[in-house]
Amino acid sequence: xxxxxxxxxxxxxxxxxRAEITERAWGQIATAGASALSLNAIAKQMGMSGPxxxxxxxxxxxxxxxxxxEAYRSLADTLRTAAAGADLAGLAGALRGxxxxxxxxxxLIYGTPVPGYRAPEDVTAVSNEIMTTLLDACAALAPxxxxxxxxxxxxxxxxxxxxxxxxxxxxxxHRFLTVWTRLHGVLSLELAGHFAxxxxxxxxxxxxxxxxxxxxxx
Amino acid sequence: xxxxxxxxxxxxxxxxxRAEITERAWGQIATAGASALSLNAIAKQMGMSGPxxxxxxxxxxxxxxxxxxEAYRSLADTLRTAAAGADLAGLAGALRGxxxxxxxxxxLIYGTPVPGYRAPEDVTAVSNEIMTTLLDACAALAPxxxxxxxxxxxxxxxxxxxxxxxxxxxxxxHRFLTVWTRLHGVLSLELAGHFAxxxxxxxxxxxxxxxxxxxxxx
DNA sequence: TGTACATCAGTGAACGCGCGTTCACTGATGTAC
DNA sequence: TGTACATCAGTGAACGCGCGTTCACTGATGTAC
Numbered sequence: 001x002x003x004x005x006x007x008x009x010x011x012x013x014x015x016x017x018r019a020e021i022t023e024r025a026w027g028q029i030a031t032a033g034a035s036a037l038s039l040n041a042i043a044k045q046m047g048m049s050g051p052x053x054x055x056x057x058x059x060x061x062x063x064x065x066x067x068x069x070e071a072y073r074s075l076a077d078t079l080r081t082a083a084a085g086a087d088l089a090g091l092a093g094a095l096r097g098x099x100x101x102x103x104x105x106x107x108l109i110y111g112t113p114v115p116g117y118r119a120p121e122d123v124t125a126v127s128n129e130i131m132t133t134l135l136d137a138c139a140a141l142a143p144x145x146x147x148x149x150x151x152x153x154x155x156x157x158x159x160x161x162x163x164x165x166x167x168x169x170x171x172x173x174h175r176f177l178t179v180w181t182r183l184h185g186v187l188s189l190e191l192a193g194h195f196a197x198x199x200x201x202x203x204x205x206x207x208x209x210x211x212x213x214x215x216x217x218x
Numbered sequence: 219x220x221x222x223x224x225x226x227x228x229x230x231x232x233x234x235x236r237a238e239i240t241e242r243a244w245g246q247i248a249t250a251g252a253s254a255l256s257l258n259a260i261a262k263q264m265g266m267s268g269p270x271x272x273x274x275x276x277x278x279x280x281x282x283x284x285x286x287x288e289a290y291r292s293l294a295d296t297l298r299t300a301a302a303g304a305d306l307a308g309l310a311g312a313l314r315g316x317x318x319x320x321x322x323x324x325x326l327i328y329g330t331p332v333p334g335y336r337a338p339e340d341v342t343a344v345s346n347e348i349m350t351t352l353l354d355a356c357a358a359l360a361p362x363x364x365x366x367x368x369x370x371x372x373x374x375x376x377x378x379x380x381x382x383x384x385x386x387x388x389x390x391x392h393r394f395l396t397v398w399t400r401l402h403g404v405l406s407l408e409l410a411g412h413f414a415x416x417x418x419x420x421x422x423x424x425x426x427x428x429x430x431x432x433x434x435x436x
Numbered sequence: 437t438g439t440a441c442a443t444c445a446g447t448g449a450a451c452g453c454g455c456g457t458t459c460a461c462t463g464a465t466g467t468a469c
Numbered sequence: 470t471g472t473a474c475a476t477c478a479g480t481g482a483a484c485g486c487g488c489g490t491t492c493a494c495t496g497a498t499g500t501a502c
Contacts, residue, residue, distance in 0.1 A: 185403020208370035
């Protein structure tokens with residue numbers, strides 16, 4: 001009987017080639033965007049024939065799905081690690097750092113969606129993990145005492161299924177959405193280059209936004 | 219001598235066909251995203267041969283540039299009209315309304331950029347017009363008295379070239395950037411479908427963000 | 437008003453290209469006795 | 470340890486496709502005398 005997932009030489013080789021394919025794919029995406037990703041071009045880069053890649057990925061869409069998975073996984077790990085030794089400020093910094101390493105990787109997840117494409121099921125789990133990490137940090141930030149209730153928070157209390165059973169009070173749910181959207185707002189405009197010609201340092205704007213988020217912790 | 223820009227039948231016809239081309243192009247973009255835009259497909263839709271379009275646009279890139287121009291122009295007009303009879307809240311609503319009419323149009327401008335593509339020069343002027351309209355609304359919102367100074371505002375005071383000579387004080391510059399990035403943050407995540415499975419109404423989140431922006435007018 | 441000419445929209449054939457994907461195959465690597 | 474067999478990575482040819490773009494052309498529309 002074959003040991004499932006065993007570490008035979010062949011399997012190690014397979015994993016290695018698969019890794020090189022995705023690595024080159026990331027290179028392509030960074031250079032020309034996700035829509036320009038081409039199996040044949042990757043094969044050529046690797047000195048292989050095009051059809052060879054079909055031993056590793058069933059189709060182009062399959063490869064893209066793997067990249068999406070990798071991106072979510074990588075971000076989730078980065079944030080979880082950062083959360084271990086820091087508060088929300090540290091998390092936000094980790095998020096920005098991760099995004100700047102490869103802007104197109106961030107944008108593959110949170111940027112313009114391809115109208116037809118449906119993300120696979122298992123990705124939502126990792127996406128939830130990311131949100132939970134942020135939600136935890138928001139909860140840890142809020143004062144233990146009575147916090148300012150908001151109408152939207154009250155509304156969210158009745159639509160909190162997405163929080164996946166997280167015990168955060170309504171104002172923390174609201175806080176989380178504010179944190180998420182604000183950080184994304186600055187970050188995505190920076191990554192898209194919309195501050196490029198404006199002459200100020202985007203890092204400062206990000207820091208200012210973050211500071212404001214931390215200040216209004218009520 | 220030919221009257222430049224005269225309204226001859228031929229010129230009217232030209233303008234009409236050009237308009238139909240861009241209209242179909244918008245349709246394609248809405249359906250399959252900007253990267254899937256194809257001259258041949260548009261020609262087929264119009265019952266024409268592919269090469270015919272070259273009478274109207276020098277190349278595919280030329281058509282995309284025209285679409286970018288149209289999008290900026292349309293948004294600038296929408297906001298300017300809205301600004302005439304409303305405050306920042308009205309402007310924000312107009313922005314969201316405009317974006318929801320055709321999400322891919324908003325994303326063509328503010329979404330994931332194509333790594334190679336450079337927007338044409340004249341577009342930056344319209345982009346500035348949009349920012350000025352928002353900046354004006356922010357200035358009108360701030361109290362006339364002494365406002366809370368921020369470190370980032372002070373920093374911006376030394377990097378205010380992008381404001382194009384707008385007399386807004388530093389805290390208004392800061393306010394504008396906050397408004398812009400926050401509205402974009404909510405809107406872009408909504409358009410990308412990231413709130414889709416979460417069960418709350420994105421309009422409410424947008425409204426809540428807007429309210430918070432209006433409340434902290436100091 | 438009628439004729440000669442110029443303008444210009446649109447056609448159809450053709451170009452080269454790179455794409456995703458299939459298929460039958462070769463040859464190397466690993467496995468079983 | 471050696472031989473027979475199975476597995477499987479990678480090749481090369483081929484498929485059909487749609488793309489952007491060029492070119493020489495036809496035929497209709499507008500202009501000038």
